[in-house]
Amino acid sequence: MATTIARYWRETPRRYNLGGSRCTVCRTIYFPPRSVCPSCSTHRQSLGKMEPFQLSGEGEVYSFCTVHDAAEGFEMEVPYVLALVKTREGPLLTGQVVDLPAERVRIGLKVRATFRKLREEGKAGVIHYGYKFSPAEEPPPHRRPGRSSEPSRSGTPAPEEGRVRA
Amino acid sequence: MREVAVIGAGMTRFGELWDLSFREIGIEAGFQALVDAKLSSHQLNAFYLGNMASGSLLEQEHIAPLVIDYAGLAGHHVGAIRVEAGGASGAVALHQGYLAVASGAYDYVVVGGAEKLTDVPDFTANRISGSTADQEWESVFGATLPGLWALVARRHMHDYGTTREQLAHVPVQAHAMGAKNPNAHFRNKITLETVLGAGPVAEPLGVFDCAPLSDGAAAVVLGPMDEAKKHQEIPIRIAASQVACDTMALQHRRELTTLEATVTAARQAFALAHRAPADVQVAEIDDSYSIAALVALEDLGFAEKGKSGALFAQGAFAPGARTVVNPSGGLKAQGRPFGAVGVAQAVEVVRQLRGQSGERQVPGARLGLTHNIGGTGATAVVHLFERVN
Numbered sequence: 001m002a003t004t005i006a007r008y009w010r011e012t013p014r015r016y017n018l019g020g021s022r023c024t025v026c027r028t029i030y031f032p033p034r035s036v037c038p039s040c041s042t043h044r045q046s047l048g049k050m051e052p053f054q055l056s057g058e059g060e061v062y063s064f065c066t067v068h069d070a071a072e073g074f075e076m077e078v079p080y081v082l083a084l085v086k087t088r089e090g091p092l093l094t095g096q097v098v099d100l101p102a103e104r105v106r107i108g109l110k111v112r113a114t115f116r117k118l119r120e121e122g123k124a125g126v127i128h129y130g131y132k133f134s135p136a137e138e139p140p141p142h143r144r145p146g147r148s149s150e151p152s153r154s155g156t157p158a159p160e161e162g163r164v165r166a
Numbered sequence: 167m168r169e170v171a172v173i174g175a176g177m178t179r180f181g182e183l184w185d186l187s188f189r190e191i192g193i194e195a196g197f198q199a200l201v202d203a204k205l206s207s208h209q210l211n212a213f214y215l216g217n218m219a220s221g222s223l224l225e226q227e228h229i230a231p232l233v234i235d236y237a238g239l240a241g242h243h244v245g246a247i248r249v250e251a252g253g254a255s256g257a258v259a260l261h262q263g264y265l266a267v268a269s270g271a272y273d274y275v276v277v278g279g280a281e282k283l284t285d286v287p288d289f290t291a292n293r294i295s296g297s298t299a300d301q302e303w304e305s306v307f308g309a310t311l312p313g314l315w316a317l318v319a320r321r322h323m324h325d326y327g328t329t330r331e332q333l334a335h336v337p338v339q340a341h342a343m344g345a346k347n348p349n350a351h352f353r354n355k356i357t358l359e360t361v362l363g364a365g366p367v368a369e370p371l372g373v374f375d376c377a378p379l380s381d382g383a384a385a386v387v388l389g390p391m392d393e394a395k396k397h398q399e400i401p402i403r404i405a406a407s408q409v410a411c412d413t414m415a416l417q418h419r420r421e422l423t424t425l426e427a428t429v430t431a432a433r434q435a436f437a438l439a440h441r442a443p444a445d446v447q448v449a450e451i452d453d454s455y456s457i458a459a460l461v462a463l464e465d466l467g468f469a470e471k472g473k474s475g476a477l478f479a480q481g482a483f484a485p486g487a488r489t490v491v492n493p494s495g496g497l498k499a500q501g502r503p504f505g506a507v508g509v510a511q512a513v514e515v516v517r518q519l520r521g522q523s524g525e526r527q528v529p530g531a532r533l534g535l536t537h538n539i540g541g542t543g544a545t546a547v548v549h550l551f552e553r554v555n
Binding site for chain 2: 015032064065066067068069072074077080083084092102107119128130
């Protein structure tokens with residue numbers, strides 16, 4: 001399915017930089033940002049009182065699966081690990097876990113968001129970028145990892161602009 | 167609100183119906199239901215059609231009047247209304263029809279559900295059904311519907327010790343039931359080994375954990391209970407019809423392994439009908455994925471939280487049990503033509519309560535339940551049906 005550029009770029013502050021929102025009434029944090037707070041007893045209380053909030057991108061795997069029958073645009077990546085990541089600030093995010101063989105991913109694994117290419121819409125379409133998650137700790141040994149899939153140690157380098165790995 | 171009865175029921179067979187068009191299956195189910203209700207077309211006040219995605223699947227929007235037209239009813243100018251709620255479209259259409267008759271606005275309505283999934287390649291149908299989850303915050307990141315359900319499965323295993331083998335019992339029972347249903351997409355029995363040895367779709371879920379892409383249509387005729395005997399020897403009363411919703415994306419749920427929409431709809435339905443889960447003899451629940459069935463059994467109140475896997479594996483929902491689950495074969499074996507599912511579940515339960523289900527009859531069933539969800543549970547619908555004589 002083709003996406004117009006507008007539908008893509010209006011989400012870039014969220015997908016590139018994890019910009020969420022916080023309710024100034026009850027302090028609950030949301031990602032993606034919301035214009036009303038679902039937690040406040042009457043939602044209208046929070047209308048116009050949501051403020052931008054930046055997520056750190058740090059969290060841990062809450063659940064995961066290994067996708068073999070790919071979503072459109074992800075056919076070249078199968079099998080890939082899809083996870084729900086519970087961020088340090090609270091919100092759960094859906095995204096791939098990369099830089100680690102599937103059999104070493106586990107619930108509770110500490111991960112960090114990393115900026116990557118998500119998918120391409122054919123040769124002439126929009127290229128989607130956004131967050132994936134890579135390990136932020138040395139996972140317990142399961143199988144001898146291949147050199148190429150060696151997980152990064154703590155202090156995963158911050159994503160560099162212009163350098164994007166799928 | 168007045169009491170509403172199902173006075174007619176009909177459905178096509180489910181499966182890969184390459185020789186039949188959308189209009190043909192819609193009309194076949196509708197006329198079966200009208201004939202069953204001994205209702206002439208001019209008595210019909212309105213038509214509700216549950217359909218998830220005719221626009222993306224057939225490139226045909228505005229599909230409800232099209233069915234009415236080919237049913238020969240355009241000349242009567244019967245109002246035709248399409249209802250969309252992802253995989254729960256059929257059940258929400260039934261809710262709309264129920265409300266219309268209960269309120270007294272209409273006397274007789276047909277509620278249909280129809281979907282044609284095999285007119286596009288499988289990967290297109292999967293992409294379209296995946297769009298019932300959140301496109302912007304799930305699909306864009308590589309999530310598929312089976313992938314999202316696999317996340318639920320993994321967490322259910324982690325929190326409650328549910329096993330891969332327990333999940334595999336769900337499709338095994340579904341196929342055993344489907345083998346007795348002439349309308350079913352799949353009529354072959356399978357074994358645990360078949361399920362466990364099948365290729366992975368989204369681990370821990372494999373091919374047999376996922377309901378198929380099917381074509382099919384179903385329809386029921388609703389009317390006021392106090393007129394029902396004129397049309398049907400055994401009218402079935404709709405004892406409750408409840409729709410509840412939750413967050414679109416799984417990531418925003420309060421709990422991953424509980425569908426609060428199902429919990430809410432079920433609680434309200436049982437309260438309205440003054441009944442409890444233990445009173446239900448036959449239930450058609452949403453087993454679009456094996457894990458979805460286990461979670462539903464807990465959310466509907468048929469199993470304690472975390473115990474559904476062990477109970478199911480023991481045969482606690484098989485023929486002979488207090489509550490028999492999915493005698494039709496469910497979405498897994500009877501088939502999954504999205505918009506038709508919720509209505510087909512009603513057809514199965516109505517026939518069970520009338521005692522017309524042949525080989526798969528649940529003996530003496532008087533109270534039946536249907537449960538249908540859209541996406542990963544952003545919409546859940548629960549109906550209770552009761553035989554009153």
